[in-house]
Amino acid sequence: MESIKKLLEKFSCEYVEDYKKTWIKAKLNSKEDLLSLGEVLKTEGLRSLSTISPTDFLDADVMEVNYFFEDLDTKRNLWLKVDLPRDEESCEIESLTPLFPSAEWHEREAFSMFGVNFLHHPDLREIIKSEDFTGVYPFRKDFDWDAHEKNQVQNVQQIVDAFKKEQEENEVDLDPDSSETILNWGPTHPASGPIRLRVHCDGEEVISVDPDIGYVWRALEHLVTKKDFVGAIVAVERLCFMDNINSMTAYALAVEEIAGVEITPFAKWMRVLLGEVARVSSHFMGLGMFFNNMGLHTLAMWNMDTREFFLDFLESYSGARIATAAVEPGGVRYGLDMVMFDELQKALDKFDSSIGEVEAVFVKNPTMKMRAHNVGRLSGDEVHQFGLSGIVARASGVQTDIRIDEPYDAYSELDLEYITQERGSAQDRFMMLFAELKQSIEIIKKAKAHIEEKVASEEMNPTKDHMVKVPKKLPKGEAISRVEWARGEVLMHLVTEEKAKSPYRLKMRAPSFNHTMMLNYLLKGRTLSDIPLIFGSLYICQGDLDR
Amino acid sequence: MLKILDFFDYAKSESLWMAHFCTGCCSLEMAAAMGPRYDWERYGYLPTPTPRQADVLMITGLVSKKILPALLRTYAQMPEPKYVVAMGACSFDGGPYNDSLSVIKNPTEILPADVFIAGCPPKPEAIIEGLEQVKQKIKNGEPSAASQGGLWKEMEF
Numbered sequence A: 001m002e003s004i005k006k007l008l009e010k011f012s013c014e015y016v017e018d019y020k021k022t023w024i025k026a027k028l029n030s031k032e033d034l035l036s037l038g039e040v041l042k043t044e045g046l047r048s049l050s051t052i053s054p055t056d057f058l059d060a061d062v063m064e065v066n067y068f069f070e071d072l073d074t075k076r077n078l079w080l081k082v083d084l085p086r087d088e089e090s091c092e093i094e095s096l097t098p099l100f101p102s103a104e105w106h107e108r109e110a111f112s113m114f115g116v117n118f119l120h121h122p123d124l125r126e127i128i129k130s131e132d133f134t135g136v137y138p139f140r141k142d143f144d145w146d147a148h149e150k151n152q153v154q155n156v157q158q159i160v161d162a163f164k165k166e167q168e169e170n171e172v173d174l175d176p177d178s179s180e181t182i183l184n185w186g187p188t189h190p191a192s193g194p195i196r197l198r199v200h201c202d203g204e205e206v207i208s209v210d211p212d213i214g215y216v217w218r219a220l221e222h223l224v225t226k227k228d229f230v231g232a233i234v235a236v237e238r239l240c241f242m243d244n245i246n247s248m249t250a251y252a253l254a255v256e257e258i259a260g261v262e263i264t265p266f267a268k269w270m271r272v273l274l275g276e277v278a279r280v281s282s283h284f285m286g287l288g289m290f291f292n293n294m295g296l297h298t299l300a301m302w303n304m305d306t307r308e309f310f311l312d313f314l315e316s317y318s319g320a321r322i323a324t325a326a327v328e329p330g331g332v333r334y335g336l337d338m339v340m341f342d343e344l345q346k347a348l349d350k351f352d353s354s355i356g357e358v359e360a361v362f363v364k365n366p367t368m369k370m371r372a373h374n375v376g377r378l379s380g381d382e383v384h385q386f387g388l389s390g391i392v393a394r395a396s397g398v399q400t401d402i403r404i405d406e407p408y409d410a411y412s413e414l415d416l417e418y419i420t421q422e423r424g425s426a427q428d429r430f431m432m433l434f435a436e437l438k439q440s441i442e443i444i445k446k447a448k449a450h451i452e453e454k455v456a457s458e459e460m461n462p463t464k465d466h467m468v469k470v471p472k473k474l475p476k477g478e479a480i481s482r483v484e485w486a487r488g489e490v491l492m493h494l495v496t497e498e499k500a501k502s503p504y505r506l507k508m509r510a511p512s513f514n515h516t517m518m519l520n521y522l523l524k525g526r527t528l529s530d531i532p533l534i535f536g537s538l539y540i541c542q543g544d545l546d547r
Numbered sequence B: 001m002l003k004i005l006d007f008f009d010y011a012k013s014e015s016l017w018m019a020h021f022c023t024g025c026c027s028l029e030m031a032a033a034m035g036p037r038y039d040w041e042r043y044g045y046l047p048t049p050t051p052r053q054a055d056v057l058m059i060t061g062l063v064s065k066k067i068l069p070a071l072l073r074t075y076a077q078m079p080e081p082k083y084v085v086a087m088g089a090c091s092f093d094g095g096p097y098n099d100s101l102s103v104i105k106n107p108t109e110i111l112p113a114d115v116f117i118a119g120c121p122p123k124p125e126a127i128i129e130g131l132e133q134v135k136q137k138i139k140n141g142e143p144s145a146a147s148q149g150g151l152w153k154e155m156e157f
Helices: A002-009 A031-044 A103-114 A145-150 A152-169 A220-226 A232-237 A245-259 A265-294 A298-318 A340-363 A366-372 A380-385 A390-395 A409-413 A426-456 A511-523 A530-537 A542-546 B004-013 B027-034 B068-077 B124-139
Strands: A013-019 A023-028 A048-057 A062-070 A077-085 A092-094 A117-119 A180-185 A196-202 A205-212 A477-484 A489-496 A505-509 B017-019 B046-048 B056-060 B083-087 B115-117
Touching: A002 A013, A002 A023, A002 A031, A023 A031, A031 A077, A031 A092, A048 A103, A048 A489, A048 A505, A062 A489, A077 A092, A103 A117, A103 A511, A145 A152, A152 B068, A196 A530, A205 A511, A205 A530, A220 A232, A220 A505, A232 A245, A232 A505, A245 A265, A245 A477, A245 A489, A245 A505, A265 A298, A265 A340, A265 A366, A265 A409, A265 A426, A265 A530, A298 A340, A298 B027, A340 A426, A366 A426, A366 A530, A390 A426, A390 A511, A426 A530, A511 A530, A511 A542, B004 B124, B027 B056, B027 B124, B056 B068, B083 B124, B115 B124
Parallel strands: A023 A077, A092 A117, B017 B046, B017 B056, B056 B083, B083 B115
Antiparallel strands: A013 A023, A048 A062, A062 A077, A180 A196, A196 A205, A477 A489, A489 A505
16 A cells, blocks of 8 residues: 555645555546556556546536546555546546556546546447437536437437448448458347347457447436435446345445444344345346356256245345345345244255255256357456456456455455456356355355344344434535445445535446456457357346446 | 137237347346246246247336337337237336436337336236236237337337
């Protein structure tokens, strides 16, 4: 940490301060320094740029850009701020993409939503937002959403026109005598979900892949600013329904930090327990999707069977199978009736009785091994460069897990170990999912035993301890929080104004964004039949891809 | 006595195939309905990868502006007779995304649905119940809602 501070001394900074245990927060005075600072940081080891989050301060006439640099090895992180002028002509800054490849799509997103112009970016096209927003920047505070919405029919027409124009122009530049063509993979492909890959291919061989995303863009980051701090969890949990508990936890952590609230041990343990149940149900889907995309649906069916038991527990606890809204700032929403643990015990018993069969038939499956052994390989170095996280990073042997690196809630009391694989192929990512599934079950068992023990000794009161009061109005402030989500690292950057009733800005960094960026890299030179396999192994969810 | 036309309606209704097309998060519960516990194939439902063989289009939750043309195009590609089932709060009025202006808040005004399934997301039992209502509608010989009106007829997609 000290060495990063020493590096920052060479640049003129408004302030350099410690933030949490693993972060340094600094603000650059001049945007001209950014590129040279980036070079120095990269040699220092902070090789991943997690995300870029502009905040539009309308009153101060400032566009504040936040950079989050991470070092996945030594767990040192830097939160860097730079002020830019707000007007669209001069709101520009040097691009960091040549130094940090992980910045590419994040810079495109900042450009699309806020109109921050990144100079010397290799491919600064608009991303996520639909074509009716071309040339306007919807997340700027002075953007008039209501006026834009009045012309809904024209807006949809614009999207249709843009799509048709693209299809007409698609192959104009291609050599008519060659076998090159541009295929649309999605958005109605059964394996794709709502994403479209423009696959430029020569016969079977893939030349390049250009993902077209934004088919489930709900502008969640803008939606939360219209809700109060508790209502915002409705938007936050819909980041992705497969694992919604952990995204709510990330948001709640950020709000609690600004409010200065400490939650009860019972709530902390419940968050761990619920979070791991959500992770298990998500990993079950992920394992099933992997085999689905290879053309075998049996595993998905088997997994769905066990998964139902875990959803039963969530339902008995919160009343909903999926949209639980169970975590909110101040703790967990509901008290616990200890008989609900019977449902959980049923789920754990079901898991223990069925997992051996899954392992014997699918994890040791020789056909899968042959098929996926050498496909979609990522080295540890690439994980750093492209800022990958979660099972994708760990499958390549990089030891990163936010539950261990930056423990939140009750994870610091658990003795967790990194689970990694070496080769980083599609098969390794599948193995990672399976290994983490077992790890999560162990955590659930420990958390359950711990809660039962403390309740029996009356140190915890399950019906009263679940919530502490969080004020409805928060002070001015900002916070970041990170959690290990089922798919990887979720980073939330929350900004509040004085006496705020709702978030001023909430940036949600979700892992699928980086993982989708890898598709072009991994699929180049491979064949069309590898697309579903690699896509499935990257564990992508369109919900958190588009937000 | 069964008339021959009734027989065709009966046969149609008992093997509903739906276009495998996900527009939003409710598709997760659709997957659960396909799973072993609820197993909608018992009732003759089957997801099919191509709209050309489908009888039912399911609007699985939110419809963003960008996916609306794809949804309408999928509907247009389906052979007659075809029915639309709208799942979840989003397909009625935007649901939790009602304040979000990148989401279409009146998808069923554009593409009228024969059956609404309430919930966010609806439970698998509710999905099966909704599809049973489609069956009943076919058995009664009622025309589908989208064939009788809706903004989609005036839109280009």
